[in-house]
Structure formats: C-alpha cells, structure tokens
Amino acid sequence: MDEDNLKMLVKLTQGGQFSSLTKHMKTCGLMEVARDKHFGRSGDTLAHYAARHGHLDILEFLIKEVGTDVEVYNNDYKRLLHEAASMGHLACVRYLLQEGAQVDSLKKADWTPLMMACTRRNLDVIRELIEHSADPLLRNKDGWNAFHIACREGDPLVVHFLLEVAPDVWRSKSKTCRTPLHTAAMHGCEEVVGILLERCDYTPDEKDSCGVTPFMDAVRNGHISLARILLEKHQASATASDILGVQPVHQVAVTGQEEALRFLVRELHVDVNQRATGLQLTSLHYAAKEGHVSTLKTLLELGADLHVEDKKGRTALHMACIGQHAEAARTLLQLGLKDSQDASGTTARQLAKKSDIMKVFECS
Template identity: 80%
Template sequence: MDEDRLKVLVKLTQDGQFNCVENNMKTYGLMEAARDKHFGSSGDTLVHYAARHGHLDILDYLLKEVGTNVEVYNNDYKRPLHEAASMSHLACVSYLLQMGAMVDSLKKADWTPLMMACTRRNLSVIRELMDYSADPFLKNKDGWNAFHIACREGDPLVVAHLLDVAPDVWKTKSKTGRTPLHTAAMHGCEEVANILLERCRYASDDKDSCGITPFMDAVRNGHISLAKLLLEKHQASPTAVDTIGVQPVHQVAVTGQEGALCFLVRELQVDVNQRATGLEFTALHYAAKEGHASTIKTLLDLGADLQARDKKGRTALHMASIGQHAEAAKTLLRFGLEDYPDASGITARALARKTDVLQVFDCS
C-alpha cells in the first residue's frame, strides 16, 4: 500500500501540489519511506522531480522537513542541481546552492550543472552557477567544456559572458579535435561565430581529427552566410581537403546542399569536376551514391562531367546502383549517361539488386 501512495507522491510533486504532498506525507506516515526512495528505471527521487519541474516550495519541504540529502543522485548520477540547471529554474538553482549543493558535481558522462545550464539560453542561471565558482574549463567524456556547449546552442549573450569571466575558455578542443568554432559553424550560429572570430584566436582552417574545417562544417550544412563570414574574417579556404582528400564541393554533394553547391561553383569558382583523392570521385559520384536526384540535376547545370569515371572506371550511374537509388539512376539515364562497364567489366545494372532499380534499366 505504501508503494502505491509513494507513486501518488511522484505525481503530486511533478504537478507542484505542495499542500497535497505535505498532507499525504503526514497522514500516511510516508516521510521516512519517501526520504531516500528511488523511482522507476531512472532512479529519480522526489527531490529530482521537484527540482526538474521548478517547484521550490516542495523542494524546500523535502530537504528541510523530510530530510532528503541535497546530493542525492539517480541512476545517471544526476543531482537535483543538474535537474534545476538543465531546466533553467533559477530559484531552485539558487536555493540548492545555498543549501550546499556541490556546484561542479558530475553526472554520467561527466556533465556538470554548468554544462547542463549551457544547453539552455538562460544567462541568469549560468551567472548564478559561476557566482558560486562553477568551473567552465571542466570537460565531459567527449572533451567538451561549458563554452563548447554554449557555442552549439548559439546564444551570443551566454558566449560573451563566458568569455568575459574566463577569457581563455575558448582554448579547447573535443576528443575529436573539434573547436567551438567548428560547432558554431556546423549549427549555423552566425552571431556566435562572429564573436569567436573577433575575440578568439583560432587558426584559419583548423582541422578536427577527420580533417574537417569550420568552413566545411558551414557549407555542408547549408549555412552559406556563415561560410561567407569565415571567408571574409578568417581567410578560410574553399578548397581545403579532409583526411581522405575530400573537398567542400564533394561534401555538399553528399549532404545535398544545392545552394551551397551554387555558391562554391558560381561565386567562388570552385571546379565542379574536382576529384577527391583516393577513389577519385567527383561531386557527381557522391551525389549519385547518396541518391540525391535533384542535386545531380544541379551539378549537371553547373557543368559537371556526366561521363566522369573514378579510379575503378565507374561512372555516377554505378554509384547510384551501388546505393540502390532508382530515382538517381533514372535521372542520370535521362540526361544521356549510358551504362558502360567499369574497368572490371561490371555494368551499373549488374550492381542493382532492388526491383525498382532494375526496372529503371529495363525501361531505359
């Protein structure tokens, strides 16, 4: 019976019904049972629920009257402070800190409350944590610090504040070698990228462990204005290569960013038929392999060589068949690409396995 009544307390706590929580505790003598009770697969306590939903009165009651420890943790090692910070509940954050919560406690994957706060655009919570000496230089298991996370979320006020308080916090890389500038570029956070370029000293075309530059991140995700910012303020190269010899023109073909393709070829005069090292794919090969029929049309309009062959003598039609992309194969055939065998004598049709792809060749 107590188990059922405790479950009722969870709902009452989530809903913020303080009087009902208090009455149920006293009426059924649940204070001792509820003090350290962990619920469900998450292992949350009532304090976690109160902090997550921002119910300060219930939080105060649970800590002071019921006697739950302010550092109680769930199965992910999240403390109440993690919950309050992640949901931007300033009053709860302030209260927990006043009650002695450890400001830099770690949950699973080594996330601090400050990191959790930086996933939200709430400068007040971040200020409060840093007023209690939260360390913005700590890194999680992926090598990201709070500044890196803030740059992903894209709030310029948060990013500027972190730089004001900790001017060297930008000097960080993830375990895969990615800088906050990479992250801002990938997510199209142009205002943040502008702050980083003005206030930080990132090297032009700094590469992560895969050889990706911030400019590559910007264009392959379709953030053209941010890419222009990197060209103008950071002297980014539109033809840099990653670790496998792929250039931005190839990357945008993979992601099907046709606006970025036009920007690279028409405005920056990048060679649309530039080959990646290794297998010597062109952008057309990559677009066909991914099945981007519309991107294939755009590439051909930009002057892509329909007959281009890779190192193994394969055309874009072979790539479309390897990927089992019927529409891409149909588009290439419609534009006049014939099913020539590759260097090993294998035709694109021979690589087709799906019925709809085979029908494309049979009807051509």
C-alpha cells in the same frame, strides 16, 4: 507499497501541488518513501522531479522536512543541481547551492551542472554557478567544456560572459580536435562566430581529427552567410581538403545542400568536376551515392560531367546502385547516362540488390 500511491506521489510532485503532496504523504505514511524511493528506469527521486520542474517549495520541503540528501543521484548520476540547472530554474539552483550542493558534480559522461546550464539560454543560472566557483574549463568525456556547449546554442550574451570570466576557455578542443568555432559554424550561429573571430585567436582553416574546417562545417550544413563571414574575416579556404581528400564541393553534394553548391561554383568559382583524392570521386558520384535526385540535376546545371568515372572506372550510375537508390538511377538513365562496366568488369545493374532498382534497368 501500493503502486497507485507511488504514482500519485510522482504526479503531485511534477504538477507542483505542494499542499496535496504533503497531505498525501502524511495521510498515507509515505515520508520515508518520499525520501528514499527511486522511480522508474531513470531512478529519479521526488526531489529530482521537483528540481526539474522548478517547484522550489516542494524541493525545500523534501530536503528540509523529509530529509532527502541534496546530493542524491539517479541512474545517470544526475544530482538535483544538474536537473535545476539544465532546465534554467534559478531559484532552485540558488537554493541547492545554499544547501551545499557540489557545484561541479559530475553526471554520466562527465557533464557538470554548468554544462547543463549552457544548453539553455539562461545567463542568470550560468552566472549563479560561476559565482559559486563552477569551473568552465572542465571537460566532459567527449572533451567539450561549457564554452563548446554555449557556442553550439548560440547565445551571444552567454559566450561574452564566459570569455570575460575565463579568457582562455576558447582554447579547448574536443577529443576529435574540434574547436568551439567548428561547433558554432556547424550549427549556424553567426553572432557567435563573429564574436569568436573578433575575440579569439583561431588559426584559419584549423582542422579537426577528420580534417574538417569550420568553413566545411558551415557550407555542408547550408549556412552560406556564415561561410561568407569565414571567407571575409578569417581567410577561410573554399577548396581545403579533409583527410580523405574531400573538399567542400563534395561535402555539400553528400548533404544535398544545393544553394551551397551554387554558392561554391558560381560565386567562388570552384570546379564542379573537382575530384577528391583517393578514389577520384566527383560531387556527382557523391550525390548519386546518397540518392539526392534534385542535387544531381543541380550539379548538371552547374556543368558537372555526367560521364565522368572514378579511379575504379565507376560512373554516378554505379554509385546510385551501390547506395540502392532507384530514383537516382532512373534519373541518371533518363539524363542519358548508359550502363557500363567498371574496371573490374562490373556493371551498375549488377550492383542493384533491390527489386525496384532492377526494374529501372528493365524499363530503360
């Protein structure tokens, strides 16, 4: 088959050029190819392209005239309904359902068209699927249902609608025990969090399999106003620990969220030198290991102890060198932290593997 003709088929379909496409097919005798051909690594058919781009006239032609199967799938097992739903093309979704498309067909990783629709803020498409008996309680391979996905995207109208049609949909947890509240908090969806706290009976400080709470998700991603909502309306704890004994004050140091640090220490009076259980690391250790120079300075402004050691006798300078962060090591030395031996007799300098870190010690 002429490669140029095949490329032209795809181009005309993606561009929605119906008359040119049908003419090209008939002139070049490509009707059978248009029905059966899977293109590229994805294995998409022309019907996939039409559904994805919302070209209803082409989609209808391919199914009715060319004979493309409404359940044809690509290499990810995506059906045409997945494509139309994921891009929010209501007319195509409606047509495919009328033609008998399976409403809860599964693509790779067990995603349904409804889940795909919930990645978009298109209530009309979601309502159409629900009215054709799509099941919002189905879960994908990670244990997420459509409600988890809607809470991640943060559209209050979609969240309200799903709670109306499936009042218990909020009770589902992912395979890592994360609730939709965790998801909404992590992504900073304040309106959705408000809805969840008002309409759903979540336990305060419910933990996922790593011991992370929704409050932790909020602050370590810098969503301070949302964290306040969890404190005020859900009695969240600002000092809860995950399974490693790490508290929010440590987590925000890891992610370099300096305003969240100020919020925890100045407003909530969390001890900036609080140690995580286990290795007894402080926020200063965590920030140094991640190489967050500005965060190190903020911690010191908030009263962090520059010379504090962990359970193994390591200072923040050791951690900066473990992380191979030259600028963090330089900053700590400039602030007055001297190199020292840990409990095993190892100095921070001995942990340096990169030449730029070694030069820091040579110049100090």
